[in-house]
Amino acid sequence: MPKARVGIVVFPGSNCDHDAYHVFKEIIGADTKFLWHKEGAVGDRNIVILPGGFSYGDYLRCGAISRFSSIMKDVVRFAERGGIVIGICNGFQILCESGLLPGALLKNGNLKFVCKTVTLKVENNKSIFTYKYGIKENIELPVAHGEGNYFCSDDTLTELIGNNQILFTYEDNPNGSLKNIAGIQNTKRNVMGMMPHPERASDKSLGNTDGLRLLQGVAESVI
Amino acid sequence: MYIAKILTTLRKTILDPQGKAVEHSLKSLGYDKVIDTRIGKYIELKIDAKDRAEAEKIAGEACRKLLANPVMEDFTYEITEEKS
Numbered sequence: 040m041p042k043a044r045v046g047i048v049v050f051p052g053s054n055c056d057h058d059a060y061h062v063f064k065e066i067i068g069a070d071t072k073f074l075w076h077k078e079g080a081v082g083d084r085n086i087v088i089l090p091g092g093f094s095y096g097d098y099l100r101c102g103a104i105s106r107f108s109s110i111m112k113d114v115v116r117f118a119e120r121g122g123i124v125i126g127i128c129n130g131f132q133i134l135c136e137s138g139l140l141p142g143a144l145l146k147n148g149n150l151k152f153v154c155k156t157v158t159l160k161v162e163n164n165k166s167i168f169t170y171k172y173g174i175k176e177n178i179e180l181p182v183a184h185g186e187g188n189y190f191c192s193d194d195t196l197t198e199l200i201g202n203n204q205i206l207f208t209y210e211d212n213p214n215g216s217l218k219n220i221a222g223i224q225n226t227k228r229n230v231m232g233m234m235p236h237p238e239r240a241s242d243k244s245l246g247n248t249d250g251l252r253l254l255q256g257v258a259e260s261v262i
Numbered sequence: 263m264y265i266a267k268i269l270t271t272l273r274k275t276i277l278d279p280q281g282k283a284v285e286h287s288l289k290s291l292g293y294d295k296v297i298d299t300r301i302g303k304y305i306e307l308k309i310d311a312k313d314r315a316e317a318e319k320i321a322g323e324a325c326r327k328l329l330a331n332p333v334m335e336d337f338t339y340e341i342t343e344e345k346s
């Protein structure tokens with residue numbers, strides 16, 4: 040049986056790379072490997088994960104420096120050819136900085152680093168990322184970020200809504216994000232970014248597997 | 263040799279919570295006449311350009327490509343010549 044081939048990009052300062060690796064490799068059983076940021080190509084991978092963390096120490100702006108690392112040039116090419124890219128937390132920030140997703144992530148409105156489990160609402164379950172959830176279903180995922188306050192222009196917001204690009208919203212907004220946005224996809228529907236961590240809620244031994252349907256769904260979508 | 267002194271700030275339309283926190287602190291110290299506070303970043307580049315125009319071009323490009331994110335930030339810069 041063919042397998043998803045998952046590449047998890049590792050930047051200096053990534054710290055959720057091993058969590059994502061564990062879920063894809065051990066729980067989902069996908070062909071999974073790390074891609075060091077200095078590598079020039081994603082190779083034979085058909086799913087690329089930009090994991091959470093503090094790449095380059097969040098210097099300048101979160102994700103601003105990672106966006107210009109060698110592997111990102113190929114990640115952009117890969118995404119433009121329709122390859123699946125998921126950015127989680129810092130990965131979402133990198134996707135916005137690189138222009139693969141619209142908008143930007145500002146400092147949390149209350150200036151605090153927020154680290155807790157939040158309730159999300161699935162706003163669109165007709166994407167390769169969310170098809171295993173019910174529409175408007177509530178799921179619980181952990182967040183851990185200081186800059187997760189999603190912002191975009193009014194025109195961009197109109198497009199996000201009109202194109203059904205908003206995948207997840209917060210039920211109780213922890214960071215001040217516009218329209219409670221927690222996760223979005225691009226117009227081609229192959230790139231998605233979210234602040235909450237599905238990979239931290241995918242292993243039964245941690246007591247919550249609400250994130251597994253997302254990651255497993257994506258892995259199954261390429262087989 | 264030229265020095266580019268670059269300032270980036272959150273765009274005017276975006277609430278700056280850091281600025282607001284500092285503003286409240288200033289108010290509590292009695293500075294009632296401070297009516298707005300915005301916090302930004304200062305970046306200084308030393309540029310080995312042949313003339314001012316080239317230094318301007320490099321600084322402008324650096325701001326647009328990397329130093330500022332146009333979705334959320336505005337930038338200004340000033341070029342000065344440094345005599346060696």
